Amino acid sequence: MGLLVTIFLLVFFSELISWIGKPLLLDLCFSLYTYVFDPKAATRLKSLKTSILVDQKSLAQTSSQDQFAKWAKLRRKVDKGFADLDKLNAEMASVRSAFAIRFNSILWIVTNGSQLFIGWWYRKQAVFYLPPGWFGPAEWWLALPFAPKGSVSCGAWQVACRRAIRLLEGIVRDFMTDRKWNIFSILLPLS
């Protein structure tokens, strides 16, 4: 019975992740990651942006003809700010791509990898037995690859769970769009 529930939960989990969408999840986790491990980078970026905006505003308010020295100094500051911003953004992008590789591989191991592993590890075990004789020749297929005859194998159970969850998801989605009661309309203000 434990195997049955475990496999169902695993399949449900991976479907849930694909339903949320990997990019969104990556965004969330990356902002969490920077918040926890490198809180300075985010604040630095933010303060740099605000200081550039402030300098740009005062640059616009300074007359280049009447106060050339002040104007030129501001101009240098703004140019330097932009150069720094480019550098910082490039740094962030490289950190992010490294994080994305790790995050995606971990996600793959947790979802697809674990499913493959369980399917292989319990390949000879039956998840549950079918009432004998009900399904005729299909029994042979349901027991693939190595489960005892007359039982449902891990692989077959995974396929069945995935199929059922997707069907259910489709039904729920249809229902929600019909009622113009989109789940996103609740979620959006929260985020």
Added chain:
Amino acid sequence: MADEKTLIDVSHPLPPTLQNILDQTSLKWIFCGGKGGVGKTTTSCSLAIQLALCRESVLLISTDPAHNLSDAFGQKFSKEATLVNGFNNLYAMEIDPSGSIQELIEQADEGSGGAMGSMMQDLAFAIPGVDEAMGFAEIMKHVQSMQYSVIVFDTAPTGHTLRFLSFPTVLEKALGKISQLGGRFGPMIQQMSSMMGAPAGGQEDMFAKLESMRAVITEVNAQFKDPEKTTFVCVCISEFLSLYETERLVQELTSYEIDTHNIVINQLLFPAKDSTCEHCLVRHRMQQKYLNEAHELYDEFFHIVRLPLLTEEVRGPAKLEAFSQMLVKPYVPPS
């Protein structure tokens, strides 16, 4: 005119002369740059004259298509270094950088019956501005073999100049790629061209030429970025646009890592105290305003040299020599 007084008495952290250039004997290349009409040629000629007094030999080169050296010295100069009348160690030459690539193409044409020449031509148009840069490199190569203790460039106006100076890096990369390709596809191209009936060896010759060009450019680039060997003198007048261009020039030079620590402010008016010339007074006030700004902006790192506007054209060796005195002894307006 209270602010004028404070201006004259402004305390300079750096002396307002070009003496620092004369003293820095390691200098090999000196560029004079600025917008047109600010007195670049006068300044570079004066600087060359002053350098001739304390160096073994000085070469003055104009790369400006509108050659002014001949006018300034009242003597016709050509592509060959010519001794300036009245001096024994000051030489001058006038070159058109874009002419050099033409010669290269013609040379190649004569050498290998057209195939090479068209290839060079393709190359000259493939990378925009490469012709000028290669011409410039040719000049540098030529000049470097001539053993002058210092070379003063009277350069073309700002944008043009900067394009030259920024090229070494770009061109180095491009030529590196091409000679790499040459190594890889050389044999194939050779086979093709011999099939077409072109004489063998021509294309190898071209890659050898490119490779040597690249070596020259790398060398020149390294020298340019060495503040011990190269410096850039910015010439401007005390007006908004000129100052604006100078600021841009300084920023761009900094981004190319070319040393610059001298600014010459030219054509300053110093009307007599009891002058009734309205134009002069108004203009003087405006100049003082921008002069003030320039001091505020550049005093920290630059020698700011102030030169007066004379009542006569600075032409001929004698007048240039007199004018050049003001580069080392700050001009004091007659009171």
